[in-house]
Amino acid sequence: MHVGLIADPHLINPNDSYESRLETRQHFAEAWPSFRTVIEELNAAAVDHVIILGDLVDYYTDANRDFALSLLEDLEMPWHLTPGNHDYAVPTDESGSDTEHDQEAGRCGYAASNVEISDRVLDLDDVRFILLDSALSAVADDARSWLDSVLDNDRACVLCTHVPLDVDPVVEAIHAVEPDRNLEKYVQRGSPELYETTLAGRVDLVCSGHLHFPARATIDETVQLIRPKCIRTPHTGYETDGTIATLDTADLSWTERQIPSHDPSDGTTCPPESIGEPEGA
Numbered sequence: 001m002h003v004g005l006i007a008d009p010h011l012i013n014p015n016d017s018y019e020s021r022l023e024t025r026q027h028f029a030e031a032w033p034s035f036r037t038v039i040e041e042l043n044a045a046a047v048d049h050v051i052i053l054g055d056l057v058d059y060y061t062d063a064n065r066d067f068a069l070s071l072l073e074d075l076e077m078p079w080h081l082t083p084g085n086h087d088y089a090v091p092t093d094e095s096g097s098d099t100e101h102d103q104e105a106g107r108c109g110y111a112a113s114n115v116e117i118s119d120r121v122l123d124l125d126d127v128r129f130i131l132l133d134s135a136l137s138a139v140a141d142d143a144r145s146w147l148d149s150v151l152d153n154d155r156a157c158v159l160c161t162h163v164p165l166d167v168d169p170v171v172e173a174i175h176a177v178e179p180d181r182n183l184e185k186y187v188q189r190g191s192p193e194l195y196e197t198t199l200a201g202r203v204d205l206v207c208s209g210h211l212h213f214p215a216r217a218t219i220d221e222t223v224q225l226i227r228p229k230c231i232r233t234p235h236t237g238y239e240t241d242g243t244i245a246t247l248d249t250a251d252l253s254w255t256e257r258q259i260p261s262h263d264p265s266d267g268t269t270c271p272p273e274s275i276g277e278p279e280g281a
């Protein structure tokens with residue numbers, strides 16, 4: 001079985017009413033056609049499942065959620081989401097000049113469209129995939145006892161969580177790429193003991209997003225993989241943008257592929273017809 005891994009689509013409804021955000025987040029607002037290409041690549045790869053490693057939307061509104069879901073309708077296999085910090089970022093005024101994290105709003109909003117984002121387990125083939133909410137750079141107080149109950153020493157375990165673990169090898173791997181990254185936000189600074197107390201020796205692979213560039217670290221026998229963002233942002237971004245990974249459950253090996261660059265003149269930039277005007281702020 002093969003599982004597609006993608007990170008950080010940051011989708012914004014092109015008809016979004018938060019004009020200020022359309023302007024300040026233009027790089028993401030213009031990137032959605034490349035997500036359509038991501039879906040085409042995943043369909044062509046014929047993966048069996050897709051796991052989205054957070055930040056499906058750039059900020060949570062029902063309109064952005066519905067836009068994302070309309071694009072995901074073209075995916076030919078089941079998909080699963082673990083939330084990122086942007087899935088909880090809610091505009092605080094009518095212009096959308098700022099956002100604040102509101103987990104309840106994000107959770108209720110996704111739940112209203114039957115999108116599961118809670119901590120949960122997917123047993124795919126002989127591999128246990130554990131989807132864990134670390135969106136705000138920490139896990140919930142009861143996450144450790146829950147992890148204790150679901151970590152299975154008799155099978156391979158893959159932890160899928162938006163924010164990378166807060167352990168020295170991961171910190172070093174991030175700083176090797178960007179020495180100035182603020183680690184209060186970009187690792188699980190709120191749960192620094194999670195690996196030592198709960199995960200050590202019990203997880204084979206940790207897959208995260210959040211940084212938008214790729215990095216890799218090895219913690220004892222556990223590999224921490226940080227996935228680059230799957231979309232291509234016009235005029236900005238990293239050379240690794242537009243990358244998807246395919247994980248083979250037989251041996252937890254993965255392959256990567258970069259989606260082709262989007263050509264704005266190829267006529268595919270019309271949003272899905274099902275997208276109407278978003279609700280007002």
Ligand SMILES: [Fe+2]
Pocket residue numbers: 008010055084086210211212
């Ligand atoms: Fe992100």
